Amino acid sequence: MADLDVVAWVRVVDGRLLTVRSRGRDLLYLPGGKREPGEDDWSALSREVREELGVELDRASFRGLGVIRAPAHDQPDHTHARMACFTASYRGSIAASGEVDEYLYVAPADRHLLAPASESALDLAMEHGLLS
Template identity: 35%
Template sequence: MQSKKIIDKLAWIELKDKSILSTKSYGKDKYYIPGGKREPGETDEQALAREIWEELNVSIDSKTLHYMGTFEAQAHGHSEGIIVKMTCYSGEYSGELKASSEIEEMKWLTYSDRDKISEVDKIIFDSLHHSNLLD
């Protein structure tokens, strides 16, 4: 029996006025909560800070990081059985949000935008909506 493959990712949940900051990379058809994969030896905090700096040109304050949950779902655009595991944190940042690197667009999404996001992000949106953090 084949074991499922896990893609280990981190995500930064930034909420404003009951909407969530989301990004779309060049060539992708879905928006994603900003973040990415950990490099060998990185802690959650180090990987998240690096990814957010690369994608949005802001610095995450690691002392303010707050664990929001870990969510798993079928990975968008991958073959069946490849699962993305998204470990989510909120936290304060400094700087001005600006799409950079592979990010084509950033947008504040609400719960009604669920059709524009990946499966794992839908689970995260559901959780935030249930907690009255996302309209």
């Protein structure tokens, strides 16, 4: 089975990682999602973040953080997510919209609230010194 190909926005404020809870989901995810056919990383992530949080990412500050692979939550057994993680500044005011019920900033101690790929992204952010 092929990995789910997803992109994620890693946003850290005051030592906490921005996460979202999608409608009907028990765990928290990073803002982002699946690419549509033909989309590059920037196009996919900026579209997903606009749909989920109503803000515009800043292209000039868009930077790759790394790619993680982890079990995909709420998917058939043996399905994994390949998640390309990026940082970027943004314009606008963050607000839950679309399929997102809420957004939360979580500390590393709250990792038990995260889906597996989001836990791996939290570790990646820590490796890059964005969280401690």
